[in-house]
Amino acid sequence: xxxxxxxxxxxxxxxxxxxxxxxxxxxxxxxxxxxxxxxxxxxxxxxxxxxxxxxxxxxxxxxxxxxxxxxxxxxxxxxxxxxxxxxxxxxxxxxxxxxxxxxxxxxxxxxxxxxxxxxxxxxxxxxxxxxxxxxxxxxxxxxxxxxxxxxxxxxxxxxxxxxxxxxxxxxxxxxxxxxxxxxxxxxxxxxxxxxxxxxxxxxxxxxxxxxxxxxxxxxxxxxxxxxxxxxxxxxxxxxxxxxxxxxxxxxxxxxxxxxxxxxxxxxxxxxxxxxxxxxxxxxxxxxxxxxxxxxxxxxxxxxxxxxxxxxxxxxxxxxxxxxxxxxxxxxxxxxxxxxxxxxxxxxxxxxxxxxxxxxxxxxxxxxxxxxxxxxxxxxxxxxxxxxxxxxxxxxxxxxxxxxxxxxxxxxxxxxxxxxxxxxxxxxxxxxxxxxxxxxxxxxxxxxxxxxxxxxxxxxxxxxxxxxxxxxxxxxx
Numbered sequence: 001x002x003x004x005x006x007x008x009x010x011x012x013x014x015x016x017x018x019x020x021x022x023x024x025x026x027x028x029x030x031x032x033x034x035x036x037x038x039x040x041x042x043x044x045x046x047x048x049x050x051x052x053x054x055x056x057x058x059x060x061x062x063x064x065x066x067x068x069x070x071x072x073x074x075x076x077x078x079x080x081x082x083x084x085x086x087x088x089x090x091x092x093x094x095x096x097x098x099x100x101x102x103x104x105x106x107x108x109x110x111x112x113x114x115x116x117x118x119x120x121x122x123x124x125x126x127x128x129x130x131x132x133x134x135x136x137x138x139x140x141x142x143x144x145x146x147x148x149x150x151x152x153x154x155x156x157x158x159x160x161x162x163x164x165x166x167x168x169x170x171x172x173x174x175x176x177x178x179x180x181x182x183x184x185x186x187x188x189x190x191x192x193x194x195x196x197x198x199x200x201x202x203x204x205x206x207x208x209x210x211x212x213x214x215x216x217x218x219x220x221x222x223x224x225x226x227x228x229x230x231x232x233x234x235x236x237x238x239x240x241x242x243x244x245x246x247x248x249x250x251x252x253x254x255x256x257x258x259x260x261x262x263x264x265x266x267x268x269x270x271x272x273x274x275x276x277x278x279x280x281x282x283x284x285x286x287x288x289x290x291x292x293x294x295x296x297x298x299x300x301x302x303x304x305x306x307x308x309x310x311x312x313x314x315x316x317x318x319x320x321x322x323x324x325x326x327x328x329x330x331x332x333x334x335x336x337x338x339x340x341x342x343x344x345x346x347x348x349x350x351x352x353x354x355x356x357x358x359x360x361x362x363x364x365x366x367x368x369x370x371x372x373x374x375x376x377x378x379x380x381x382x383x384x385x386x387x388x389x390x391x392x393x394x395x396x397x398x399x400x401x402x403x404x405x406x407x408x409x410x411x412x413x414x415x416x417x418x419x420x421x422x423x424x425x426x427x428x429x430x431x432x433x434x435x436x437x438x439x440x441x442x443x444x445x446x447x448x449x450x451x452x453x454x455x456x457x458x459x460x461x462x463x464x465x466x467x468x469x470x471x472x473x474x475x476x
Contacts, residue, residue: 006420007355008294011371012284019233024252024267029071029222030467031253031268032061033231033275033282035078055206056447057274058213059459064272065216065223067463073223074266076255078230091302091338091349093316094118094128094202095450097171098135098148099333102155105426105461110450111170112158113457117204120456126208127341133201133316134181136398137194141320145196149175160460173198186312189400201316205341206452229257231275234282234441236433237267249439270467273443277416278374283429283443293445294367296417297377298332300349301387307406309399310345313337319398333449335394346410347395350387353420354380383409418446426454428462430470440470 034057061075094117097110121128137145152171157164164170174197181195182188217223233254251271256263273282280293287293318336332351339345356368356376385408392404418424427446433439442462451458 005355006296006353007358007365008296008367009280009356009373009376010284010292010294010367010369011281011374012287012292012369013231013281013371014233014285015369015371019254019263021233021235021252022254022263022265024237024265026264027248027250027267027269028074029068029268030061030064030073030270030272031251031266032057032064032073032075032272033077033253034058034061034075035275054274054276054447055210055213055452055455056276056444056458057272058210058217059455060272060274060444060462061223061225062213062216063456063459063463064467065220067468069221071222073217073220074226075217075224076226076229076231076253078228091336091346092203092206092340092452093338094130094204095453096133096173096198096200097155097450097453098152098173098196098198099321100425101423102151104423105428106450106454107155108158109426109454109457109461111155111457112160112460113450113454114200115161116456116460117209117453118202120212121204121209124212126205126212128202128204129341130200130202131315131339133198133318134185134188135196135198135318135320136178136181136188136192137196137320138191138397139193142194144320145194146175148196149173158457160457160464171198172200185315185317187309187399187401188317189398192398203316203339203341204452226255226257229255231282232256232263234271234285236286236435236439249433251433251439251441269439270470271441272462272467273441274447276447277377277414279416279443279445279447281371281374282441283431286431289369292367292369293418295445296420297354297380298415298417298448299352299354299377299380300332300413300415301352301383301391302346302348302410302412303388303391303407304410305345305347305402305406305408307403309401309403309406310337313339313345315339317398319394335391337395337399347391347407348410349413350391350394352387354414377414380414381412383412385409415448416446417448426451426458428466430466437470440467442466 034054061073064073097107100106152173155170157170176195176197178193235252237250237252250267250269253268254263254265280295284292316338319334321334335350356373388407429443431441
């Protein structure tokens with residue numbers, strides 16, 4: 001589907017008013033919601049393959065339980081286990097931080113996050129490998145890799161980085177010729193004339209990584225994981241209501257576990273919305289209809305490959321993204337080659353825009369306000385061979401020896417997009433229950449690639465630079 005024909009979803013949580021306001025009967029210091037609020041859903045699809053409770057929600061909850069060990073931290077996940085949405089359906093790549101504007105959150109948190117991910121993997125024996133990555137270019141794309149090289153050389157160490165020597169580069173890269181690239185990867189096309197070599201790029205066992213975060217939370221003094229529970233309504237606390245919690249500030253968060261008709265109501269002093277593909281539903285429930293935040297959805301297909309043309313591949317290989325008018329250089333990095341820790345090759349993801357279903361063939365509305373369609377993307381998770389021919393054609397631009405017969409559908413991931421074109425940074429939105437500075441809600445939106453790499457740095461930023469600073473402000 002062309003981006004010009006894509007409909008965004010601007011649904012709001014509990015728009016039908018099905019769940020009435022319920023006074024809270026308990027209070028929690030920090031409530032993190034991951035994996036999406038909204039309606040009850042089945043979890044029967046394959047989830048072992050884009051970010052699982054999402055890794056970002058896990059990372060934030062782990063950081064909170066570590067930073068504030070005596071304060072209660074609840075992580076509420078609508079699925080029966082962590083990482084059932086974007087986190088388990090990605091390339092498991094630890095990105096170096098090459099592509100985005102230098103001062104953007106995507107770059108700064110990717111640079112910091114890469115260091116934190118490798119550090120955690122070493123500490124907890126989480127499987128990973130620094131494979132390195134080649135970004136390969138045809139002659140007409142040479143300027144693109146040259147610009148990446150120049151940008152990488154100018155990057156400074158991000159906030160919270162430990163002291164470094166003047167000779168230490170935050171993003172070591174090399175600009176090499178096509179012949180040098182073929183010395184590293186002989187299967188590359190003779191038409192490749194330049195490449196950027198990134199030795200810090202790697203791959204990680206994302207499942208083991210997330211399990212280590214779960215373990216930290218469950219073993220902490222006041223952290224708790226709550227699975228199979230969905231958020232169904234969020235309200236600023238009505239401080240004037242008669243309640244034993246009347247002096248509190250925060251958010252009333254109503255939850256329902258599995259298929260129960262009645263749920264629980266908690267007062268969250270600080271509320272963190274890390275619900276991935278559904279992250280706009282909660283703020284939309286508080287905003288006027290005309291001000292709601294749209295979410296767009298990019299479907300990415302992956303193909304497993306076994307066959308000729310990759311016999312000596314041992315590194316990740318990325319083509320240059322498409323650039324120019326109407327291209328999606330910031331929306332997709334191209335159909336690239338990745339490896340898993342067992343050495344198996346896969347290609348992807350590609351980018352296919354999907355839209356919520358129209359109620360009528362003539363429905364040409366730009367946005368869909370129907371809460372019933374909040375999980376429409378789930379119907380697009382089944383892999384098929386419909387994308388294989390286009391993927392094969394893209395891959396042969398840099399690996400001409402691969403055969404179409406070696407491609408087979410592997411898995412599909414859905415990426416949360418806040419825009420259809422151009423660059424969009426990670427969005428960290430703040431709302432306050434009292435409309436001023438008390439009762440903080442942090443919503444993390446558009447957390448796609450490099451979300452896995454950035455996850456620990458996002459948590460560090462949210463906890464240390466947002467939540468803690470807000471608490472200091474209130475106490476003064």
